[in-house]
Each structure stands twice: as C-alpha cells, then as structure tokens.
Amino acid sequence: xxxxxxxxxxxxxxxxxxxxxxxxxxxxxxxxxxxxxxxxxxxxxxxxxxxxxxxxxxxxxxxxxxxxxxxxxxxxxxxxxxxxxxxxxxxxxxxxxxxxxxxxxxxxxxxxxxxxxxxxxxxxxxxxxxxxxxxxxxxxxxxxxxxxxxxxxxxxxxxxxxxxxxxxxxxxxxxxxxxxxxxxxxxxxxxxxxxxxxxxxxxxxxxxxxxxxxxxxxxxxxxxxxxxxxxxxxxxxxxxxxxxxxxxxxxxxxxxxxxxxxxxxxxxxxxxxxxxxxxxxxxxxxxxxxxxxxxxxxxxxx
Amino acid sequence: xxxxxxxxxxxxxxxxxxxxxxxxxxxxxxxxxxxxxxxxxxxxxxxxxxxxxxxxxxxxxxxxxxxxxxxxxxxxxxxxxxxxxxxxxxxxxxxxxxxxxxxxxxxxxxxxxxxxxxxxxxxxxxxxxxxxxxxxxxxxxxxxxxxxxxxxxxxxxxxxxxxxxxxxxxxxxxxxxxxxxxxxxxxxxxxxxxxxxxxxxxxxxxxxxxxxxxxxxxxxxxxxxxxxxxxxxxxxxxxxxxxxxxxxxxxxxxxxxxxxxxxxxxxxxxxxxxxxxxxxxxxxxxxxxxxxxxxxxxxxxx
Numbered sequence: 239x240x241x242x243x244x245x246x247x248x249x250x251x252x253x254x255x256x257x258x259x260x261x262x263x264x265x266x267x268x269x270x271x272x273x274x275x276x277x278x279x280x281x282x283x284x285x286x287x288x289x290x291x292x293x294x295x296x297x298x299x300x301x302x303x304x305x306x307x308x309x310x311x312x313x314x315x316x317x318x319x320x321x322x323x324x325x326x327x328x329x330x331x332x333x334x335x336x337x338x339x340x341x342x343x344x345x346x347x348x349x350x351x352x353x354x355x356x357x358x359x360x361x362x363x364x365x366x367x368x369x370x371x372x373x374x375x376x377x378x379x380x381x382x383x384x385x386x387x388x389x390x391x392x393x394x395x396x397x398x399x400x401x402x403x404x405x406x407x408x409x410x411x412x413x414x415x416x417x418x419x420x421x422x423x424x425x426x427x428x429x430x431x432x433x434x435x436x437x438x439x440x441x442x443x444x445x446x447x448x449x450x451x452x453x454x455x456x457x458x459x460x461x462x463x464x465x466x467x468x469x470x471x472x473x474x475x476x477x478x479x480x481x482x483x484x485x486x487x488x489x490x491x492x493x494x495x496x497x498x499x500x501x502x503x504x505x506x507x508x509x510x511x512x513x514x515x516x517x518x519x520x521x522x523x524x525x526x527x528x529x530x531x532x533x534x535x536x537x538x539x540x
Numbered sequence: 541x542x543x544x545x546x547x548x549x550x551x552x553x554x555x556x557x558x559x560x561x562x563x564x565x566x567x568x569x570x571x572x573x574x575x576x577x578x579x580x581x582x583x584x585x586x587x588x589x590x591x592x593x594x595x596x597x598x599x600x601x602x603x604x605x606x607x608x609x610x611x612x613x614x615x616x617x618x619x620x621x622x623x624x625x626x627x628x629x630x631x632x633x634x635x636x637x638x639x640x641x642x643x644x645x646x647x648x649x650x651x652x653x654x655x656x657x658x659x660x661x662x663x664x665x666x667x668x669x670x671x672x673x674x675x676x677x678x679x680x681x682x683x684x685x686x687x688x689x690x691x692x693x694x695x696x697x698x699x700x701x702x703x704x705x706x707x708x709x710x711x712x713x714x715x716x717x718x719x720x721x722x723x724x725x726x727x728x729x730x731x732x733x734x735x736x737x738x739x740x741x742x743x744x745x746x747x748x749x750x751x752x753x754x755x756x757x758x759x760x761x762x763x764x765x766x767x768x769x770x771x772x773x774x775x776x777x778x779x780x781x782x783x784x785x786x787x788x789x790x791x792x793x794x795x796x797x798x799x800x801x802x803x804x805x806x807x808x809x810x811x812x813x814x815x816x817x818x819x820x821x822x823x824x825x826x827x828x829x830x831x832x833x834x835x836x837x838x839x840x841x842x
Contacts, residue, residue, distance in 0.1 A: 346744075369755060369758040369759055369760070370758055370759065371759060374758070381754055381755060381757065381758045383754060404753075404754050404757060404758070406750050406751075406753070406754040408746050408747060408750065408751070409745070409746065409747075413744075413745075413746060416741070416744045416746055417741065417746055417751055417754070417755075419740070420737045420738070420740050420741040420744075420746065420751055420755075421737065421751075421755045421758070421759075421760045422737075423733060423736050423737035423740055424733040424734055424736075424737035424738075424755070424760040424762075424765060425733060425759055425760050426733055427729045427730055427731070427732035427733020427734065427736065427737075427806070428729055428730050428733050428760070428762055429729070430729035430732070430733075430805075430806030430807075431725060431726040431727060431728055431729020431730050431732075431733075431806060431807075432726055432729065434725050434726075434729065434797075434802075434804040434805075434806050434807055435722045435723065435724075435725035435726035435729075436722070436726075437802055437804075438721070438722050438725055438793070438796075438797050438800070438802055438804065439718070439719065439722040441797075441800045441801070441802050442648075442715075442718045442722075442796070442800055443711070443715075444710050444711065444715060444718055444719055444722065445710060445711075448708050448710065449708075449710070449719055449722055449723075451706075451708070452683055452685060452706050452708040452719070453671060453683060453719075453722075453723045453726070455683065455706060456671040456672055456676070456683045456706070456723070456763065457671055457672065457673060457723075457727055457763050457764070457767075457781075458671070458723045458724075458726040458727050458730070458763065459762065459763040460726075460730055460761065460762030460763065460764070460765075461758065461759050461760070461761040461762065462759070462762070463726060463762075465759075479759075491740070494740075494744070495736075495740050495743075498740070498743045498744055498838065499743070499837065499838045499840075500736075500739055500740055500743050500834055500837060500838050501834075501837055502736040502739075502740065502834070503732075503736075503809050503812070503813055504729070504732030504733060504736050504806065504809050504810065504813070505732075505733075505736055506809075507805050507806050507808075507809040508806065510805070511805055511806070532802055532803075532804070535801065535802060535803055536800065536801045536802045538801075
C-alpha cells in the first residue's frame with residue numbers, strides 16, 4: 239500500500255460542478271497549487287479553469303479515477319446520487335484511500351448512504367456543505383459545515399481552508415448536511431420576516447428606505463435585512479441565491495425535521511410561500527423575490 | 541396666549557408608565573434637566589424617580605394638567621385609550637399647546653383618533669414607539685419611530701434625543717406605529733427561524749453551540765440569533781421582551797396588514813405559535829421561549 243492508499247497527502251483534486259460557487263472554489267485550489275481535473279454537465283462552465291491549466295474529464299467518474307480527493311458541488315440530491323452512486327460514477331471509479339467531499343447542500347440520509355457505499359470500497363466520503371454564497375466563494379470566506387470521520391476531517395482541513403474561513407465538524411457522515419439544513423431553517427424565517435415587513439411598510443405608504451435605515455441597527459437587524467432589504471427596495475430580484483435551490487433546501491429540511499418529530503410551522507410556511515412564488519414564475523429569481531408575492535397580493539387586493 | 545400655549549419650549553414633562561422601559565427613559569429626562577411629574581398604575585414603580593425629585597400624581601390626567609409635554613409608555617392599546625380618551629384623561633386635562641407623545645407600541649388607528657381628539661382641544665398628539673428594548677432604554681440608544689406633524693416632530697426632537705439615538709419621522713399621526721409594526725413583523729420571522737433552526741439542530745444531536753459559532757457570521761446571522769441563541773442554548777427564557785407583549789404587537793400588525801390587503805403568512809404562523817406558547821403558560825417568558833414549543837413537541841413525539 240502506498241502512502242496515498244492509506245489516506246496520504248492530497249495533490250491532485252477532481253472538482254465536479256463548476257457553477258457560480260464551484261468555479262470560484264476550484265480557482266482558489268489551483269492558486270494554492272493543487273493539480274485539478276474538472277467535470278461539469280455544461281462543459282463551457284469549465285473553460286476558464288481549463289485555460290488556467292485544469293484538465294477536462296468526460297465524466298465525474300473519469301475525473302475521480304486519478305484523484306487523491308474528489309470535491310463535488312452540484313445542484314440537487316438526485317445529481318449527487320447519480321455522480322456518486324450511478325454506473326461509472328465516483329464510488330465505482332475512485333481509488334482506494336481517496337477522499338470524497340460533497341459540498342452540495344443535499345440530504346443527510348444520502349450522505350450516509352454514500353459514506354457507507356464508499357467505505358465498502360475503502361474510500362473515505364464526507365459531506366461539507368457551505369454557507370456564504372457567491373461572495374463567500376469568491377473571497378474564500380465560506381463557512382464549511384463538515385460531517386464525517388475525525389481523521390478525514392483532519393485530512394480535508396488544508397483543502398477546505400483554501401476555500402473557507404469558518405470550518406467546523408459536527409459529527410459523522412450526514413451531520414454537515416444536518417447543520418446546513420438548520421442554517422437554512424434559520425434563514426427561511428428571516429426571509430419571511432424581511433419580505434413581509436417591507437411589503438407591509440410600502441403598502442402602508444411608509445418611506446421604506448427610511449425604515450430600513452432606522453431599524454437596521456436594532457432588534458430587527460439580520461444579514462437578510464441588510465443584504466436583501468436594499469435590493470428589494472430598488473426592485474432588484476436577480477439571484478444571489480436561487481429560489482429553486484432554496485426550495486430544495488427547505489424541502490430537505492422539512493423532511494428531516496418531520497422525521498425527527500419536530501413540526502417547524504415557520505419553515506412549512508416559508509416553503510409554501512416560496513413554492514407559490516415558483517409556480518408564478520419566480521424559480522430563477524433570487525430568494526429576495528419572495529417580496530413580490532406580497533406586493534402582488536396587495537395590488538390584487540387594493 | 542403665552543409662548544407655551546403656541547407650542548413653546550418644553551420644561552415640565554408628565555411621564556406616564558414607569559415600567560422597565562419607562563423608568564430608564566424618565567430617569568434620562570431628569571438627568572437632562574427636565575422637571576418631571578410621574579404616574580404609574582403600580583405606584584411603587586415610581587419610587588426611585590420620586591426619590592430623585594419627580595412629583596407623584598394621582599392619575600395620568602392630573603399629571604398632564606400642568607405639563608408642557610406628556611410622554612406615555614404603557615402596556616396595551618386599551619391602556620392607551622383609557623389614559624388619553626377616558627374621563628379625566630390626558631386629552632381632557634392637558635393644556636392647549638401641550639405636546640402628547642405616546643411611546644407605547646399601539647394601534648395606528650388609535651394614534652389617529654387620539655391625534656384628532658387632541659386637535660379639537662388645540663393639543664398636539666403624536667406617536668413615537670421605540671425599538672431597542674430595556675438595554676436601549678437604559679443606555680439611551682433607542683430607535684424612535686415618529687408619526688405626527690412636522691412641527692411637532694421638531695418640537696419633540698430635543699426630548700426624544702435624550703432617550704434615543706436613531707430618530708426618524710415616517711409621516712402623520714399613526715405612521716410611527718405602522719413603522720414599529722413593520723419592525724415587529726420582521727422580528728417575528730427571525731424568531732421563528734432561530735427557534736426552529738436551533739430546536740432542529742439539538743433534536744438531530746448536533747452541537748448547537750458549535751453551530752451557533754459557525755453560522756453566526758454568515759447569512760443566518762441576525763440580532764435575534766446573536767442575542768437569543770446563546771440564551772436558548774443555556775435554557776434561559778427570562779424576559780428581555782415579554783411573549784404577551786409580542787403577541788399584542790403581532791395582533792396589531794396582522795390586523796393592520798390584513799386591512800391593507802396583505803396576507804402575511806409568516807406573521808400569522810408566528811402569532812399562532814406564540815399563542816400556543818402562551819396557552820401553555822409561556823406568556824411571561826421572553827420571546828426566545830418560543831424554542832420550548834419545538835423542544836416539547838420533539839419530546840412528546842420521540
């Protein structure tokens with residue numbers, strides 16, 4: 239067994255999923271000196287990285303085949319399942335001793351299944367979803383919520399530190415996803431409050447900008463209010479974080495909470511409001527688009 | 541007509557309502573050199589101020605009778621209605637030209653009614669509810685949300701500046717209350733998210749303190765999370781802000797929003813969860829007590 243097989247130093251990384259987040263994160267890894275191979279469903283989104291020296295691969299499995307570590311950050315749990323557990327996928331092709339890090343926000347149960355499937359092939363799998371958005375990815379200030387074995391955490395840390403700042407391990411496989419879902423539950427409530435409060439203020443004829451100034455330093459303050467409040471007031475609903483992805487996260491969180499015996503009524507309400515927004519064509523909006531639901535209702539009513 | 545009758549300088553202030561907030565605010569006014577007369581339903585709560593030199597009065601109306609300005613901060617809209625519009629109340633006894641400032645969080649419609657009733661007696665009434673809690677009152681850093689005529693705002697400003705830092709006028713009578721209700725709507729969502737997210741994390745066996753550390757700097761961050769998160773995790777549900785008062789505010793906000801044609805589903809959910817908490821004996825808890833609803837459900841279910 240080589241040192242690499244036992245879980246040695248990471249030199250070559252396969253990076254799967256080079257969307258808004260992934261492209262920045264992969265770029266930082268290259269800057270830090272890692273050798274990168276890349277795969278993305280839409281090939282053109284890897285162009286900049288390939289130009290920079292990354293090697294293009296024809297599939298996730300192929301990228302994984304030669305790597306010490308595999309990092310994935312894709313769209314939905316079904317995508318995660320396919321690239322890891324599907325035929326010719328990462329679990330099938332990765333080398334024994336390889337470290338697999340899924341940074342997609344995905345299902346805790348699926349993370350456990352992947353961990354188990356990997357273990358049977360002497361591959362180490364863990365989950366490390368992130369918060370901090372495109373800005374955090376660009377500036378390498380993401381928070382990373384890690385779930386997996388302690389020794390895999392130690393091994394992953396130098397790599398994770400290239401992409402993020404606040405890094406914590408929450409327990410075994412799946413616990414990173416659970417922590418991320420808790421984070422999304424907290425945000426779902428904040429977004430309800432911000433969108434409803436601002437819609438109410440505008441509907442009642444208040445100067446909402448003045449309101450924002452006046453309450454931003456007080457008990458109503460939040461990242462959501464400070465970041466999305468101004469965008470809402472100038473009618474900017476372009477995505478920092480897509481409604482469709484937030485809906486995915488909230489569905490995962492609701493499912494997980496309900497099966498744990500918790501009935502998160504606020505989360506249920508947020509999800510149902512966002513689903514309404516999505517049905518009305520807002521799936522590609524940023525999450526601050528929720529405000530439009532209330533604005534339109536007020537218009538229809540008044 | 542004396543200068544005082546035309547709305548002159550404020551020297552003597554009647555201060556009605558010396559609870560946790562009012563007592564601090566009245567103290568600052570005395571420190572700033574205003575002559576104070578005080579009234580409170582529970583007389584003992586004025587003791588410290590009287591010792592300091594304030595004059596005790598037997599009713600709100602009696603306190604108002606000799607004052608240039610009257611400041612009220614009491615419990616519920618029915619209390620506001622009684623002390624202003626009731627027999628022997630403030631409107632009946634205040635002098636022409638007096639400035640009445642209600643700092644209770646109360647109904648926008650009631651604020652307009654008081655303003656009108658006052659106007660008929662050549663008295664100036666305005667609403668100026670605050671945010672910032674007992675800490676803001678103690679440190680004179682409250683945000684003050686003013687509704688009333690521009691010239692009354694100018695006249696009130698030196699007095700308000702003694703008690704608060706961020707002071708803004710939102711329009712005519714009632715608009716201060718509307719702005720405050722918007723603030724409370726924003727907070728209602730944040731509290732849902734914080735309590736549900738932390739209950740979920742704990743139920744799923746995560747180290748919730750680690751979670752708090754890790755997500756507090758990111759998109760889930762809020763005043764509610766930073767201030768109530770740690771209290772929740774150490775089981776401290778003592779009131780900064782009472783559940784019963786938050787319920788009052790949310791009911792006012794919901795009524796106001798619905799009559800304006802907005803259907804704030806998040807606010808409805810928050811109110812119904814807090815009402816559940818109140819029915820279970822949590823009315824005198826702090827608002828972070830909402831967490832207990834989810835903890836108890838999880839226990840009952842699991």
